[in-house]
Amino acid sequence: MSLRKKPKLAVYKFASCDGCQLSLLDCEDEILAVAGAIEIANFPEASRAVTSGPYDLTLVEGSITTPHDAERIHAIRRSSKVLVSIGACATSGGIQALRNFKDVNEFVSVVYARPDYIETLNKSTPISDHVWVDFELRGCPISKAQLLEVVNAFLNNRKPNISKESVCMECKMRGTPCVMVANKDPCLGPVTQAGCGAICPAYNRGCYSCFGPVASPNAGSLSHWWESKLGVDKDKLVRSYRGFNAGAEAFRQESEIHERG
Amino acid sequence: MGEAISNYAKRILPSTDLDRLLEALQQKGYTLVGPTVRENAIVLEEIEGAEDLPVGWTETQEAGSYKLSRNGSEEYFDFASGPHSFKKYLFPPRLKLWQAKRHRAGFKVEQENDQAPSYAFIGVRSCDLCAIEIQDKVFMGDSYVDPVYKERREKAFILAVNCTKPGNLCFCSSMDTGPKAKSGYDLAVTEQLKESEHVFLIQAGSEKGHELLEALELADADEGAVEFENKQLEDAATSMGRFLDTHKLPSVLKNNFEHPRWEQIADRCLSCANCTLVCPTCFCHTVEDTTDLTGDVAERWRQWDSCFTGDFTYFAGGSARASTKSRYRQWLTHKLSTWTDQFGTFGCVGCGRCIAWCPVGIDLTEEAAAIRATDLVSD
Structure with missing residues (x-):
């Protein structure tokens, strides 16, 4: 085992179904190795114990759909050395980007009893529309093998082997x-x-x-x-x-x- | 290609005895690989015996289309090239080359020493035989020999099938790569189905093949069977569905690097890499280094790559061939022009796979003909 300080990992969620971040917990065979190599500092789906930032590696799931989230992502970026967006929501706006082709206020008026309680943006947008993203990991959901590869590449200071081809x-x-x-x-x-x-x-x-x-x-x-x-x-x-x-x-x-x- | 014609005597193998031949190969320790039906196509897989061969199946092919169908025939080899070629066994799609482990201040490299199986390739058409010959030059033709390819190649036994049923996308006659297997095989058969009999005319092409054949104690082929074979192969040679005019083709293409046709192809081309991966001669690959989470173990893997990807020519600053136009032009001119400078033959054997398996039906014979027809530097 090489001697090095454990980097701190944070996982954040925006508009999404949680499936992508759960892929990390789903790495059954490798989860102990991950936990051994990296400090899970801020990952509410995994633990209530939260260590404050800054974080060495931040995984961001979900798309930006509310004014509040559009602010929140900037704070996350500021506290992250490396930020990786994970999943179709975070990298392209997700299935909820279907709203981008219609009038979202019309949906709100039909769906909610009190539309005036709802504060939402016209469009669902990827994280990279708002802040600098160091790497985008695609998929709905992401592949857990690719997620491990990204974490692995980060830990070993190398480029992830993730194809952009067909x-x-x-x-x-x-x-x-x-x-x-x-x-x-x-x-x-x-x-x-x-x-x-x-x-x-x-x-x-x-x-x-x-x-x-x-x-x-x-x-x-x-x-x-x-x-x-x-x-x-x-x-x-x-x-x-x-x-x-x-x-x-x-x-x-x-x-x-x-x-x- | 290869003009060597075998001097071994031709024999007759009754179709019912095909398994005797295949069993003899298995007894010698060979793993049989041959055509079989899977997922709506005739693919190449490991097979157990003659019952796995696609008896009664055939296919029709168009640009971007492959349609498997039953024809009820008793023939074993009544079809043209499918989506696979034998390169997947000689040049595996993904392979670990070595791994290294941290050792004191440095690391220790451990070679992969897994022994490759001895394959007997069943039903190799002349086009694919020529493709193997081409890849032999690529992987073993000079002082830089690829040990993975070499081991698999040298262990392989080749049972060729003279092609009597060229398909709609075939043009081996144009490339001088078929339909008759000329060399490079251990045994070659010609399937003959007549009213009263169903046999294989069989001939050895190597000492290995000869020994195996002798052990089967088959009858000599009579003159009638040999004459019928000649006719079958003459008919096949003139019933190719495609044609490629190779006269001065390398220089025609070299003279037309700025032909407007390249841009038109790029409008259609998906740059998806299918043509290169189904091509039996395409040999490009990349190597990828991986690590485990602790960084104590690193592995180097080799896998198929394609000149149609952006990463293929990526270096600091971007891809050398950023446009689809430049990628298609690179591929086609390599196959039909610069390959002749590099290896002394065309890089195309006329199997038609790239035409069938292009998802949008781009036909290289049509593209080469279009460029020739409007040659910018005609002489």
């Missing part, structure tokens, strides 16, 4: 025949960042893009193929790009093109 590469490496080519199933894999291990194609389903767009997505070409060869209509195209990463710039643009007709 899900197709994972399919090909595991030997899964392409579901779009062989089954005519629409699949977002070619424009989606790897990381899940190509789970859906391995179970004969098209990719839903839980991990958001690749570094240079050509969604226009993919949509054209879906429409012209797979018989996908405009409504389905819009819905496909409006999943967990609806707010990601490339997907937002592509869905709006098809919404306009």
Whole structure:
């Protein structure tokens, strides 16, 4: 065991379902090694004992949806040496970014008995729209192997081995025949960042893009193929790009093109 | 490619005796790898015997489309290339190269010494045989020999199948890589299904293959069977679904680096890397270093990479090939032009996999033809 001071870890939550931060607790086989290597200083889901900052590594889950949260994230940034946003909410605004395409006040007036109690922003936005983020870990939910890799890379002062390339590469490496080519199933894999291990194609389903767009997505070409060869209509195209990463710039643009007709 | 034609006698293996041959290979310690049906495609996997082969199955292929279907035939090899090639066994997608452990002030490297199995590749078409020959040059052709590839390659037994059923995306005739297996095999068969009989014409191509064949004590092939084989292969050579004009192709492509066609392909290309990963000759890979949480153990892994990724040419300041146009152009000109300078052959064997498995159906024969047709520097 190497001798070094344990770095302090903090985990914060914004608008999200908690699934991503729970991935850390879900690292059953590795959790003791994690706890041995890092001091869990501020992680309310794991422990009520909170040690004050600053923190060496901060994981932030969730998107910014309220004026209060838009303030809070700045305080968190100030107390964090390295800030990593985790999950689709934190990296692209999440499923709740569907509000970005509509009038949020209309939702509030329909859903809540006292709309005047609700203070919310028009848009759900990723953490990187508000503060500097050192690394974005994609996924809905994130992959626990990738989360461990990020923590591991941080501890060992190296770059995380996280691919920004397509899900197709994972399919090909595991030997899964392409579901779009062989089954005519629409699949977002070619424009989606790897990381899940190509789970859906391995179970004969098209990719839903839980991990958001690749570094240079050509969604226009993919949509054209879906429409012209797979018989996908405009409504389905819009819905496909409006999943967990609806707010990601490339997907937002592509869905709006098809919404306009 | 390879003009060597085997001098060993041709024999007749009744189709019902195919298992005798496969069992003989297993008894010699080989792990059989061959075509089998899985997930709506004919893939390459470890198989146990002839019953795992895709009897009664075939497929139709278009650009961006592969459709598996039953045809009720008794034939074992009535299909063209599928999504896999044998490179996944000789050049595994992901492999640990070594690990290092902290040791006093420094560290100690431990090589991976796992023995690779001896594979018998069943049903290797001539295109794939040529692809293996090409990868031999890449991985073992000069003084920098890849030990992983070399071990697997030298242990492998190759049972080739002369291709009598080229598909709609095949163009081995254009590349001079088929349909007949010319060299590089241990045994080659031609499947013959006639009204009254179903046999394999079988011929050894190496001493290893010859010994195995002798032990099976098969009858000599008669003149009729050999004539029928010639006709089958002549018919196959003229029924390719695709054509690529290779005349002066390397220089045509070199002269057209700024052709507007590259930009048009980039509008369609997803830069997803599928073409390179299904290609049986593409050999690019990356190495990745990992550590455990304590930093006491580090590992080095090798995995497939592709010239279509941004990371492939990433160095301080960004990617050398940032645009999709530059990536597609790099790939196609490497396959059909600069490969000839580097290795003395084309990097394409005409198997058609990149055409079928491109999610948006980009066809390299069509792209090369379009550039030739509007050659900016025609002479």
